[in-house]
Amino acid sequence: MTTFTIIGTGNMANAIGGVLAEGGSSVTYIAKDQVGTAPLSGDVVVLAVPYPAVDSILAAYGDAFDGKVVVDITNPLNFETFDSLVVPAGSSAAAEIQAKIPGATVVKAFNTNFAATLASKQIGELTTTVLVAGDSAAAKAALVAAVEAGGLGAIDAGSLARAHELEAIGFAQLTLAVGEKLGWTGGFAVQR
Amino acid sequence: MTTFTIIGTGNMANAIGGVLAEGGSSVTYIAKDQVGTAPLSGDVVVLAVPYPAVDSILAAYGDAFDGKVVVDITNPLNFETFDSLVVPAGSSAAAEIQAKIPGATVVKAFNTNFAATLASKQIGELTTTVLVAGDSAAAKAALVAAVEAGGLGAIDAGSLARAHELEAIGFAQLTLAVGEKLGWTGGFAVQR
Numbered sequence: 059m060t061t062f063t064i065i066g067t068g069n070m071a072n073a074i075g076g077v078l079a080e081g082g083s084s085v086t087y088i089a090k091d092q093v094g095t096a097p098l099s100g101d102v103v104v105l106a107v108p109y110p111a112v113d114s115i116l117a118a119y120g121d122a123f124d125g126k127v128v129v130d131i132t133n134p135l136n137f138e139t140f141d142s143l144v145v146p147a148g149s150s151a152a153a154e155i156q157a158k159i160p161g162a163t164v165v166k167a168f169n170t171n172f173a174a175t176l177a178s179k180q181i182g183e184l185t186t187t188v189l190v191a192g193d194s195a196a197a198k199a200a201l202v203a204a205v206e207a208g209g210l211g212a213i214d215a216g217s218l219a220r221a222h223e224l225e226a227i228g229f230a231q232l233t234l235a236v237g238e239k240l241g242w243t244g245g246f247a248v249q250r
Numbered sequence: 251m252t253t254f255t256i257i258g259t260g261n262m263a264n265a266i267g268g269v270l271a272e273g274g275s276s277v278t279y280i281a282k283d284q285v286g287t288a289p290l291s292g293d294v295v296v297l298a299v300p301y302p303a304v305d306s307i308l309a310a311y312g313d314a315f316d317g318k319v320v321v322d323i324t325n326p327l328n329f330e331t332f333d334s335l336v337v338p339a340g341s342s343a344a345a346e347i348q349a350k351i352p353g354a355t356v357v358k359a360f361n362t363n364f365a366a367t368l369a370s371k372q373i374g375e376l377t378t379t380v381l382v383a384g385d386s387a388a389a390k391a392a393l394v395a396a397v398e399a400g401g402l403g404a405i406d407a408g409s410l411a412r413a414h415e416l417e418a419i420g421f422a423q424l425t426l427a428v429g430e431k432l433g434w435t436g437g438f439a440v441q442r
Contacts (some may be wrong), residue, residue: 182441205285227418239406240441246419
């Protein structure tokens with residue numbers, strides 16, 4: 059059984075934690091005001107916070123991330139313009155985070171999902187599917203298994219370099235939702 | 251009625267042309283060996299060829315593209331490695347093409363679709379949806395209308411800058427299909 063610590067208590071944190079707990083994983087939460095004091099007890103730490111909140115979390119825990127799998131769910135958009143990213147062209151939030159905590163194994167996941175369709179497990183008639191990218195096959199396999207146990211689909215989408223593409227998918231999906239071209243209970247689905 | 255000239259006679263060319271013709275648009279095709287001699291008769295020219303084939307088409311027609319709407323459907327992958335793009339980081343095939351034919355209006359579309367699901371009009375239980383990006387609202391609206399008339403969904407996904415994200419979606423989808431994580435009759439669907 060994989061043990062997860064989820065940092066954050068928002069919609070995404072609750073939806074992700076719900077799926078993982080339903081699949082039999084142990085899940086603990088760290089709220090914003092507990093960051094730096096509550097321990098990172100899980101083998102896997104999910105940073106279920108907006109990208110601008112990540113840096114202070116990395117700083118608060120420092121070396122405590124060493125040896126952990128860290129799941130980055132962020133979409134590093136400029137949320138004022140919705141027209142650009144706040145990471146360098148060609149890079150990704152996941153790559154930026156990995157560079158800051160080299161002792162951890164960063165995995166990108168959940169950023170192409172909306173909270174509502176993680177909770178409902180369906181997008182239209184299709185099972186909600188989580189796309190996972192990372193350089194550790196073992197870390198990805200454990201996350202895929204935990205998500206599938208929770209009743210969702212999960213696909214290994216390649217190396218951590220593919221986080222750039224997953225974040226582009228998230229960017230496109232968010233701009234369409236904000237522009238009311240699709241609903242927050244819809245979005246991009248995957249048919250195998 | 252919009253008139254389309256489709257350059258290419260492969261699976262994507264036939265699938266796109268089939269949708270447009272079914273919707274009542276006039277569709278003519280230019281095969282590879284007719285490039286440069288057959289006229290660009292349509293108001294809209296669809297470059298339904300792989301990205302490496304685009305440059306010679308642009309060179310063959312030159313100023314004949316002026317005033318046309320040009321639909322770029324390419325995914326500019328490095329097809330040897332399937333691990334990178336052949337356009338500059340942050341840019342897109344669509345932006346590169348627009349820079350080479352400044353007298354034309356480039357629209358990105360169809361690159362997030364597989365030929366099979368354009369033809370079947372369904373991805374699982376969801377209607378196949380074409381994502382369209384470009385800087386001309388009129389050009390996008392005409393293409394969206396022509397695609398919808400053919401029985402598919404179509405969404406204006408924003409400015410031509412969003413072609414970067416659409417190409418990232420295409421990149422991710424292609425790598426998953428090539429890696430047998432999803433089938434060529436499946437792929438990314440859109441639920442509104």
